[in-house]
Amino acid sequence: MAQDISAATTLDGWDAQATEQFAADTRVNRSPAHHSRRKDTFIATLAHELRQPLSAMLAAAEVVRMAPDAMVARRAAAVMRRQLGQMSRLVEDLVDATRWAQGKVTLQKCRLDLQRVMGDAVADVEGGQQIVVAGEREPIWVDGDQQRLLQVVSNLLRNAVKYTHLGGRITIVAERTASTIIVRVGDTGRGIEAEALPHLFDLYSQSRPQEGTGLGIGLSVVREIVLLHGGSVEAQSEGAGKGSEFIVRLPLAQNLELTPS
Numbered sequence: 254m255a256q257d258i259s260a261a262t263t264l265d266g267w268d269a270q271a272t273e274q275f276a277a278d279t280r281v282n283r284s285p286a287h288h289s290r291r292k293d294t295f296i297a298t299l300a301h302e303l304r305q306p307l308s309a310m311l312a313a314a315e316v317v318r319m320a321p322d323a324m325v326a327r328r329a330a331a332v333m334r335r336q337l338g339q340m341s342r343l344v345e346d347l348v349d350a351t352r353w354a355q356g357k358v359t360l361q362k363c364r365l366d367l368q369r370v371m372g373d374a375v376a377d378v379e380g381g382q383q384i385v386v387a388g389e390r391e392p393i394w395v396d397g398d399q400q401r402l403l404q405v406v407s408n409l410l411r412n413a414v415k416y417t418h419l420g421g422r423i424t425i426v427a428e429r430t431a432s433t434i435i436v437r438v439g440d441t442g443r444g445i446e447a448e449a450l451p452h453l454f455d456l457y458s459q460s461r462p463q464e465g466t467g468l469g470i471g472l473s474v475v476r477e478i479v480l481l482h483g484g485s486v487e488a489q490s491e492g493a494g495k496g497s498e499f500i501v502r503l504p505l506a507q508n509l510e511l512t513p514s
């Protein structure tokens with residue numbers, strides 16, 4: 254069975270289901286031919302992804318070299334900076350994927366307000382799309398790893414920005430039930446085909462690799478982090494062109510009376 258994350262609706266059923274799915278996946282993916290194909294595709298994607306910023310930086314370096322004045326040089330430097338930012342995100346993704354694969358990631362948990370994490374993620378993300386933070390702003394307490402949860406929300410927001418046209422709308426909201434926190438990141442972007450949904454959270458998986466930028470690592474890291482927190486994540490989309498929604502479920506912090514106000 255493929256990793257149909259959308260089937261996981263409750264936290265209670267999640268662990269057993271996830272374990273079963275991982276086991277099934279490992280069985281399916283054990284064939285050397287499968288590994289080798291996946292690796293080839295990945296290396297091709299990586300080469301492509303590195304070539305783009307490199308050629309932009311080479312061109313910008315040439316502009317700096319020949320720049321008639323400081324203004325032109327500064328503009329070229331800004332291009333280099335942006336491209337370097339993109340490359341370092343790629344490298345961070347790669348480092349992350351390796352660390353997760355080796356099981357080297359541990360959480361440093363503390364009691365934190367998820368609303369603040371969401372605010373920080375929104376403040377960080379760049380793009381011309383409107384980002385709406387909906388819902389109440391009261392603190393929502395989680396026992397979690399601040400950096401890692403920031404990574405979850407940032408990855409989802411960056412994807413929403415990347416896969417939504419300029420002028421599109423991105424919404425982020427957190428809701429609370431008796432025992433669970435639900436974070437929804439929705440967009441009015443290009444949407445996801447039904448057949449791609451079950452594989453979206455697999456490492457190196459991209460729903461349209463021919464169009465993509467990125468390595469297909471972000472969502473697999475999102476899933477790993479959320480699982481380590483005892484939660485689940487699913488993707489929903491009505492199909493191509495219909496926007497997407499990513500839904501993260503996390504357990505609400507225990508013993509809330511102990512939370513400092």
Ligand SMILES: Nc1ncnc2c1ncn2[C@@H]1O[C@H](COP(=O)(O)OP(=O)(O)O)[C@@H](O)[C@H]1O
Binds near residue numbers: 496
């Ligand atoms: N908000 C979104 N809208 C449409 N497709 C998405 C969205 N988020 C993720 N995807 C699809 O899921 C794939 C995997 O995402 P991710 O793991 O973050 O890798 P990357 O962004 O590097 O391609 C993407 O390549 C894209 O096809």
Ligand SMILES: [Mg+2]
Binds near residue numbers: 472
């Ligand atoms: Mg991504």
